[in-house]
Amino acid sequence: GGGGDPRWPGGSVAAVAAVTFTDTTYAQAATGTVVAAGATKGARLRAATGTLDATTSALGQLLASVYGEDAGTRFAALWGAHTAAVTDYARAKANADVIVAQRALTALVRFRAETVKLLDELDPDGSRAKLATALDAHVATTTAVIRAQATKSPKVGPRLLEAAAASRAVGRTLAVRFAHQFPGKFPGG
Numbered sequence: 001g002g003g004g005d006p007r008w009p010g011g012s013v014a015a016v017a018a019v020t021f022t023d024t025t026y027a028q029a030a031t032g033t034v035v036a037a038g039a040t041k042g043a044r045l046r047a048a049t050g051t052l053d054a055t056t057s058a059l060g061q062l063l064a065s066v067y068g069e070d071a072g073t074r075f076a077a078l079w080g081a082h083t084a085a086v087t088d089y090a091r092a093k094a095n096a097d098v099i100v101a102q103r104a105l106t107a108l109v110r111f112r113a114e115t116v117k118l119l120d121e122l123d124p125d126g127s128r129a130k131l132a133t134a135l136d137a138h139v140a141t142t143t144a145v146i147r148a149q150a151t152k153s154p155k156v157g158p159r160l161l162e163a164a165a166a167s168r169a170v171g172r173t174l175a176v177r178f179a180h181q182f183p184g185k186f187p188g189g
Helices: 011-036 043-067 070-096 100-120 128-150 157-181
Strands: none
Touching: 011 043, 011 070, 011 128, 011 157, 043 100, 070 100, 070 128, 100 128, 128 157
C-alpha cells in the first residue's frame, strides 16, 4: 500500500501532507492574484500573505511531527523563502521586470536544492530523485499559474489545478519517505 490509500495505516499522514501542500498552493495563488492586480501593500495583500504564512507554519508542523522541532523550523524557513520568491516572481511578471523574475527563478532553484539536501540529511536512505522530481513539478506548475495570472490568460484555472496536483505529489512523496523511514510509526509503507 501507500501514498494516500486510506486503508494503508500511513495513509493518514499521506492525506494530511497532501492537503497541507495543496492548501499552500491555493494560498500562493491567492497572493499571486492580489499581486497581479497591482497590490504592493494594504489589507488584501496582508490577508493573503498571512494565509500563506499560516500554511507555511502548518508544513513546518508536519515535518516537526516526524523529525522534531528543529527540522520543522528549518523546513518552514525554506518553504517561507520559496513562497517569498514565488511572490517576487508574481510581482515581477505583473510589472514585466525580467531581472527580478530571473532572480526569483534562481531562488526557486536554490530552494529545490536546499530542500532535497535537508531531506537527505533527515532521511539519508530516502529517494532523492522522487523528491527532486516532485519539487521540480511544483515549481514549474506554480510559476505557470503566475504567468497565466500576469497575462490574464483563461488558463489560470487549469494551471491552478495542475499546481495543486503537483503540490499534493510533494506531500505524498514526503509521506512515503516518512513511512519507509519509520515503519513502526507509519506501518505498511
